Amino acid sequence: MFDWREWLHRLNYQPLLYFDHNATTPVAPAVRAAMAEALAGCYGNASSLHTLGRTSRGLVETARRQVAEGLHCPPERVFFTSGGTEGNNTVIKGVFAARGGGHLVTTQIEHESVLGACHQVEAMGGRVTFLPAHPDGRVRAADVRAALRPDTILVSVMHANNETGAIQPIGEIAAVTRAAGVPLHTDAVQSYGKIATDVDALGVEFLTLTAHKINGPKGAGALYWRGTTPFQPLIFGGDQERKQRAGTEGVHQLVGLGAAARLAAGRRESEFRRLAGLRRTLVTGIRRLHPDAVINEAEPGHQLPGTVNVSFPGKSGLRLLAGLDCHEIGVSIGSACTADRIEPSHVLLGMGIPEERALSTIRLSLGSTNNRLSVRFFLWALERVLRTDPPGFAYLDPHHLTAEVIRSPATFLVDLRFPHERLLAPSIPGARLWSPFGFERHIPEIPRDKRVILMCATGVLSTGSGYRLASSGHGDVRVVFGGYSAWRGLNPGLVERLAAEDAAGGRRPQE
Numbered sequence: 001m002f003d004w005r006e007w008l009h010r011l012n013y014q015p016l017l018y019f020d021h022n023a024t025t026p027v028a029p030a031v032r033a034a035m036a037e038a039l040a041g042c043y044g045n046a047s048s049l050h051t052l053g054r055t056s057r058g059l060v061e062t063a064r065r066q067v068a069e070g071l072h073c074p075p076e077r078v079f080f081t082s083g084g085t086e087g088n089n090t091v092i093k094g095v096f097a098a099r100g101g102g103h104l105v106t107t108q109i110e111h112e113s114v115l116g117a118c119h120q121v122e123a124m125g126g127r128v129t130f131l132p133a134h135p136d137g138r139v140r141a142a143d144v145r146a147a148l149r150p151d152t153i154l155v156s157v158m159h160a161n162n163e164t165g166a167i168q169p170i171g172e173i174a175a176v177t178r179a180a181g182v183p184l185h186t187d188a189v190q191s192y193g194k195i196a197t198d199v200d201a202l203g204v205e206f207l208t209l210t211a212h213k214i215n216g217p218k219g220a221g222a223l224y225w226r227g228t229t230p231f232q233p234l235i236f237g238g239d240q241e242r243k244q245r246a247g248t249e250g251v252h253q254l255v256g257l258g259a260a261a262r263l264a265a266g267r268r269e270s271e272f273r274r275l276a277g278l279r280r281t282l283v284t285g286i287r288r289l290h291p292d293a294v295i296n297e298a299e300p301g302h303q304l305p306g307t308v309n310v311s312f313p314g315k316s317g318l319r320l321l322a323g324l325d326c327h328e329i330g331v332s333i334g335s336a337c338t339a340d341r342i343e344p345s346h347v348l349l350g351m352g353i354p355e356e357r358a359l360s361t362i363r364l365s366l367g368s369t370n371n372r373l374s375v376r377f378f379l380w381a382l383e384r385v386l387r388t389d390p391p392g393f394a395y396l397d398p399h400h401l402t403a404e405v406i407r408s409p410a411t412f413l414v415d416l417r418f419p420h421e422r423l424l425a426p427s428i429p430g431a432r433l434w435s436p437f438g439f440e441r442h443i444p445e446i447p448r449d450k451r452v453i454l455m456c457a458t459g460v461l462s463t464g465s466g467y468r469l470a471s472s473g474h475g476d477v478r479v480v481f482g483g484y485s486a487w488r489g490l491n492p493g494l495v496e497r498l499a500a501e502d503a504a505g506g507r508r509p510q511e
């Protein structure tokens with residue numbers, strides 16, 4: 001088989017083609033430089049009164065100004081947090097605590113950090129309405145209006161969705177909430193730095209953002225607060241952030257956030273145009289390769305340019321992800337692997353997309369690392385991944401990896417989990433414990449007359465190893481679908497039972 005990765009290495013390219021910028025982004029060189037300078041030169045506590053402390057305070061306040069510029073608000077309305085999750089929790093639980101109860105309105109397509117905070121509000125006796133989105137991925141202001149009650153204390157609707165890129169009608173929703181006298185929060189984690197986020201134009205009381213989606217560091221974010229609706233802080237124990245968020249400021253982190261905000265603001269419009277062009281090429285190419293593909297998107301003008309959410313009816317999203325991973329391409333699926341099944345994306349279900357189609361979906365999110373060449377490579381690889389698997393390769397339903405199969409002399413079982421993953425849960429007795437990296441090294445020692453069963457933690461990395469083994473001519477390769485986590489969920493206690501049997505029979509695990 002043509003070794004795509006080796007070719008890339010020879011050309012000295014970065015080996016990974018990254019199409020997952022909505023998950024996180026690489027830290028930009030200018031941001032890294034600013035952070036390194038702050039780390040090296042300015043270790044003072046921003047609350048200290050001496051010169052070193054005052055210098056750190058200067059850096060923190062510069063970052064606040066840089067973040068505020070993207071929101072068109074006074075810097076003192078910006079409060080630093082550790083990121084989007086903390087910001088969302090602060091607003092939702094903080095307003096509820098300050099009001100001592102009440103009803104909230106949110107949507108079914110929010111990020112887990114909003115949904116999780118709302119579930120906690122429910123556990124504390126609050127009521128929450130979770131509105132569905134429409135098939136275009138957008139909620140409607142009229143639905144928000146209909147959900148309001150006399151005891152509604154907060155409406156929380158995200159600005160742009162992380163899975164579909166659909167931009168929500170925040171201005172229209174704000175008109176509804178303003179008329180009803182209810183404060184509005186928007187999670188702008190996916191929109192800040194990518195489209196306009198002027199807090200007055202949006203009409204919001206609260207807005208949350210994070211650095212790591214805009215080429216800044218992980219663990220730094222901000223909350224915009226208009227200052228009209230009281231909230232109870234999440235973290236107490238210090239006067240920092242005007243008592244709204246205690247804890248010594250991570251000066252270098254905030255410097256990174258500020259530098260990323262500045263960088264994003266400077267190139268926002270040109271990046272928008274550039275990514276929109278790449279998106280067009282990508283969508284046209286996908287439709288050409290697979291005419292049945294369905295792009296789950298909003299109308300033009302209501303869509304983030306960098307996000308392409310696409311369903312391939314009849315295909316499995318997880319298999320497509322694994323196949324693309326074999327070509328060193330990183331994409332994502334909204335689905336989550338739970339104990340015994342793959343859960344479809346709650347966002348797609350919240351748009352009324354049937355479960356089967358949701359499970360056949362992948363998300364591509366474009367950003368600073370993508371260009372025309374990477375899009376062409378992606379389409380080249382996708383064409384191969386959409387074809388059938390190599391002869392000899394198949395997935396194994398985790399139900400079918402029974403004690404008998406494990407014990408069979410015709411089975412050659414390989415545990416491809418990383419050492420840290422093996423620490424979390426024990427290996428199957430008798431399995432080879434190999435690293436998913438350098439798997440090729442072991443191919444000559446694999447018997448050709450046995451069924452090889454490969455199992456990594458999730459089923460993704462073992463797919464790549466399985467493809468390589470099958471492509472080397474092995475005729476019987478099986479990869480456990482969903483990996484060890486799925487298998488263990490179905491067979492709790494089996495590893496321990498096999499180990500006990502081995503101990504009683506004097507057998508020792510293979511290395």
Ligand SMILES: Cc1ncc(COP(=O)(O)O)c(C=O)c1O
Binds near residue numbers: 221
């Ligand atoms: C829409 C949205 N909100 C919130 C978050 C959480 O942000 P953070 O990772 O900074 O906690 C994310 C991150 O994936 C997101 O996409």
